[in-house]
Amino acid sequence: MTTAVYLASASPRRKELLSQLGVEFTQFSVDADESPLPNEQPRALVERLARLKAQSGVELGYTDRPVLGSDTVVVIDNESLGKPRDKNDFIHTLKRLSGNTHQVLTAVAFATQNNVLSCVVSTDVTFKTLTDEEINTYWDSNEPQDKAGGYGIQGLGGRFVTHIAGSYFSVVGLPLYETEQLLKTFLRR
Template identity: 85%
Template sequence: MTTAVYLASASPRRKELLAQLGIEFSQFSVDADESQLPNEQPQKYVERLARLKAKTGVELGYIDRPVLGSDTVVVIDNESLCKPLDEADFTQTLKRLSGKTHQVLTAVAFATQEKILSCVVTTDVTFKDLTDEEIKAYWLSGEPQDKAGGYGIQGLGGRFVTHISGSYFCVVGLPLYETEQLLQAFLRR
């Protein structure tokens, strides 16, 4: 695929994943209000954010090629878990994930001035039972602070995962297969 796109994300993980697809791209960050609306379901929330980021890129003047926006949320008991606010929030989050299966939702959107197309990919992730010591040590590693749900599967947090069902790359932050398929569908429209 030789199409060039803009990546509306400061995420180094999304940058690495998009590069794996062999798509030429330029990266920039967008400042978008990521607050969840009252009673907004996780799937609608994450898709709205991905679409907002892509549309914001277009509004900023990135108009000569499609803009890719993406967002990821971790969901347990139908509640979206965002990046931890502090250590107490992180500890509470990991205790909720401990020994249970949760969902990771990543939305992908492509936008131009004329159109927008998006999808949401869901992966089930199961954690082992975590000890208080493991949770504390993981926080002190510095890794969880900027991660949705307080962990990174591609890093130290991967050792907590006993099973995944779905796209590994969805959990990292950009589902490769679905992103490529969405771009092809976007270009055909």
């Protein structure tokens, strides 16, 4: 695929993943309010944010090719878990994930001035039971601070995962298959 797009994300993980699709792209970041709306369900939240990021890129003047926006949330008990606010929030989050299965929802959106198209990919991730020492050591690694749900499956946090059902790349931050298919569909519209 030799299509050129804009990537409305500062994420190095999304940049690396998008490059695996062979898509030419220019990366920039957008400043989007990621606060959930009152009573907004996780699936609606992640899709709204991906669309918002893509459309924000269009509003910034990136209009000569499609803009890709994406967002990822970790969900347990139908509650979205964002990036940890501090160490206590991180510990609370990891204790909730410990020994349980949670969902990682990643939404992908493409936008131009006249069109927006999006999809949401859900992946089930199961964690082993974590010790307090493992949780504290992981925090001290500085890896979890900027990750949804407080862990990175592609890094040190991957050792906590006992099972995954769905797209590994979605958990990292950009589902490759679904992104490619969505772009093909978007370009045909």
